[in-house]
Amino acid sequence: xxxxxxxxxxALRLALRRLGAMPLNTLLSLLxxxxxxxxxxxxxxxxxxxxxxxxxxxxxxxxxxFMANAADRRAANEIENRLRRYGxxxxxxxxxxxxxxxxxxxxxxxxxxxxxxxxxxxPDAFVITAADDRPExxxxxxxxxxxxxxxxxxxxDSAWVRRLDALLKLGRxxxxxxxVLLGAGLIAITFTTIRMQVLTSRAxxxxxxxxxxxxxxxxxxxxxxxxxxGLGGGVFAWVLVGAAALWLxxxxxxLVRLYDLTLVIQPLGTLDSALLLAFAASLGWLGALxxxxxxxxxx
Amino acid sequence: xxxxxxxxxxxxxxxxxxxxxxxxxxxRELAVINGHSGAGKSTLLKLIAAMERPxxxxxxxxxxxxGSLTRSSLPYLRRRxxxxxxxxxxxxDRSAFDNVMLxxxxxxFPPREAAQRVRAALDKVGLGQREKAMPIALxxxxxxRLAIARAVVNRPSLLLADEPTAHLDTDTANDVARIFMxxxxxxxxxxxxxxxxDLFPRARRLRLxxxxxxx
Ligand SMILES: Nc1ncnc2c1ncn2[C@@H]1O[C@H](COP(=O)(O)OP(=O)(O)OP(=O)(O)O)[C@@H](O)[C@H]1O
Ligand SMILES: [Mg+2]
Numbered sequence: 419x420x421x422x423x424x425x426x427x428x429a430l431r432l433a434l435r436r437l438g439a440m441p442l443n444t445l446l447s448l449l450x451x452x453x454x455x456x457x458x459x460x461x462x463x464x465x466x467x468x469x470x471x472x473x474x475x476x477x478x479x480x481x482x483x484f485m486a487n488a489a490d491r492r493a494a495n496e497i498e499n500r501l502r503r504y505g506x507x508x509x510x511x512x513x514x515x516x517x518x519x520x521x522x523x524x525x526x527x528x529x530x531x532x533x534x535x536x537x538x539x540x541p542d543a544f545v546i547t548a549a550d551d552r553p554e555x556x557x558x559x560x561x562x563x564x565x566x567x568x569x570x571x572x573x574x575d576s577a578w579v580r581r582l583d584a585l586l587k588l589g590r591x592x593x594x595x596x597x598v599l600l601g602a603g604l605i606a607i608t609f610t611t612i613r614m615q616v617l618t619s620r621a622x623x624x625x626x627x628x629x630x631x632x633x634x635x636x637x638x639x640x641x642x643x644x645x646x647x648g649l650g651g652g653v654f655a656w657v658l659v660g661a662a663a664l665w666l667x668x669x670x671x672x673l674v675r676l677y678d679l680t681l682v683i684q685p686l687g688t689l690d691s692a693l694l695l696a697f698a699a700s701l702g703w704l705g706a707l708x709x710x711x712x713x714x715x716x717x
Numbered sequence: 718x719x720x721x722x723x724x725x726x727x728x729x730x731x732x733x734x735x736x737x738x739x740x741x742x743x744x745r746e747l748a749v750i751n752g753h754s755g756a757g758k759s760t761l762l763k764l765i766a767a768m769e770r771p772x773x774x775x776x777x778x779x780x781x782x783x784g785s786l787t788r789s790s791l792p793y794l795r796r797r798x799x800x801x802x803x804x805x806x807x808x809x810d811r812s813a814f815d816n817v818m819l820x821x822x823x824x825x826f827p828p829r830e831a832a833q834r835v836r837a838a839l840d841k842v843g844l845g846q847r848e849k850a851m852p853i854a855l856x857x858x859x860x861x862r863l864a865i866a867r868a869v870v871n872r873p874s875l876l877l878a879d880e881p882t883a884h885l886d887t888d889t890a891n892d893v894a895r896i897f898m899x900x901x902x903x904x905x906x907x908x909x910x911x912x913x914x915d916l917f918p919r920a921r922r923l924r925l926x927x928x929x930x931x932x
Binding site for chain 1: 766768788789792793794795796800802806808809810819820822823824825826827828867
């Protein structure tokens, strides 16, 4: 076994012993770090699920185009030809007013109402799928169609997509912001914990220095201490988020079912979990490093 | 091995602990520093181990000016010196074995070889059966011998001891003195600060009085 490995194992053992020496302090530190990290991690979990939901929703955003009620079939045919030739349009589906009427009549309760009307209230309509379904591109298409003759109304069915998109962007910003803020919190927690550790290990540090310990040797167990604290807090946060995912699974599933969607909420994925733990451990390490800079040099 | 060249040490706010001290200690020599309390014995040893820096003159150990060592090269000087401190500086939260293990951990010894050396050092000072004991459970003389074991486990070529026999009864003090004699016999340079005048009859004697060397 190499000297390097031996020294690191020794430092790790010492760090674990110091963590175990004050179990209550350790537990409280882990708790505060865990809760602090659970917020951004939970946000990330919800975000990943929302993205997943948005991704599996097959209803590609579409544009509905309604002819004027007075327009005849020839006008509609012209528009259809125009649409089919128009670049940026991927698919055009014509919905004749008679068909719409028949479909609506088959629906419960509407039949009497429609029968009472003197004329067919439904116009000819088209459902258009765009080649480029980004909200900006679809807005452009809709604006163009609105200028065409005998077109009464153009409706963008992608409004919700846009809203979801904006919401997800906001969510991502919020998660990053939370991550930064609470990451700083984590650094602060390890900073003060390590400060206490340095104070209680004064004798050990002094004696080690007198026996020829380098700064690196003295720092090492504290750095492990900080990293372990961060890692432990990260694990705790991971468990919290996983528990929240299980707990939310039924109510959220019921909620999205109202919108004809299915969602089985998942805990953090492998990559996100690994990132969480790495993030937690390195911030703990950083907090320890900053604390040692501050507290080790003074005699 | 050790050379003091017109060394003086003044502690703030103006206490002159040592003044204009010049002497030399050869390799493999056994020397005793005598002197009253406050004469400057501890200060002299601390200058050698670079625990303090001289305010004047130069302290050379193995040809190296220890007063001008950088912080990062200090540890390597200290690993070559075995030091027994006046206040012992044992760690009371770890066993006798772990106390003696510390210098080897610091130096990065392979654990197996280190454990053998620790046992050998404890045997040498007669604490072979007490390796699991915590320092608080050891008598004053045993603690003193534990401090010696820790100082020699690294097999230093220079051994500094500050009052290693203080508070010991005559028999125990003689035991401790014998241990130092053994290290001297195998070629270690030994420098001991003590009020006791008669413990090391054959040793070279340096007499300190108010920070000055009497000849
Ligand atoms: N850190 C310090 N700050 C200020 N003065 C000090 C310091 N250390 C020692 N002194 C003073 O320097 C003088 C020499 O002290 P030193 O400890 O070297 O004496 P000593 O010979 O070891 O005494 P003793 O036999 O009591 O241990 C004393 O007057 C002491 O008060
Ligand atoms: Mg003294």
